[in-house]
């Protein structure tokens with residue numbers, strides 16, 4: 001009788017993931033992008049962005065400024081084009097100080113289509129510090145350090161690919177989401193690339209935790225306003241080779257993050273989240289050690305494949321004319337094209 005081999009769930013899971021990746025028909029470009037995204041890299045970035053040094057990244061604050069410099073340094077390292085009003089920064093004057101969006105562009109390869117844009121974004125601000133308590137710092141690791149470092153990691157992976165997508169991809173991180181979508185609203189009022197040529201906006205929120213209050217979510221991202229446009233189904237199909245699903249989110253989150261500023265301007269724009277609600281939401285205990293980095297890396301692989309699809313020469317996504325809830329955004333899109 002053969003010796004009983006003990007079950008090794010981790011190895012089995014890794015093997016299954018490797019087989020799934022290998023068997024899926026990825027182009028060399030896609031394969032390169034997918035293999036460039038790593039859990040260790042995400043952990044490294046997030047352990048800094050969500051560190052106590054940054055004091056909860058309130059808008060405006062010194063901690064927020066340090067985070068902006070870090071993100072810009074990563075965009076610089078990836079070789080993105082600086083398209084801010086100064087280097088990678090788009091600076092807005094607030095009544096109480098110097099907040100900045102951070103913007104880097106990956107120029108598309110097609111002479112005509114490179115004049116059209118897909119945006120990947122996240123907000124890098126959080127809610128600062130509380131006045132008392134043993135731990136006073138709201139680190140905002142999942143909200144939205146996880147989205148921020150995913151933007152950085154996906155930008156780095158796409159920039160390292162030997163072949164560029166046909167459309168250009170603009171990577172943005174916003175200040176002031178927490179007090180009311182300030183950074184994204186400022187961008188929409190002062191776009192760095194024409195809004196009429198921006199075909200989609202994908203915003204990342206809370207991508208790192210798998211222990212959501214409504215259960216454990218692995219290899220899936222939930223899309224706000226899924227049936228408002230065909231963006232969700234495009235992403236879902238494109239992400240399949242990474243073993244990642246894109247599903248409709250439960251609950252009405254469409255207007256609760258930065259995608260909303262773009263949707264109001266008519267651009268098909270959605271937020272992707274893994275844990276829309278989790279136990280440490282807006283608590284000082286939202287720390288980087290609690291993130292599921294392996295899952296975040298895989299979800300990011302799916303998102304990167306989705307971005308590549310949106311940035312290909314396929315027809316641009318559109319609002320769903322049959323959705324009553326999406327009508328105002330479809331109307332805004334018509335105005336944008338006039």
Ligand SMILES: [Zn+2]
Pocket residue numbers: 123143144177205206257
């Ligand atoms: Zn958030």
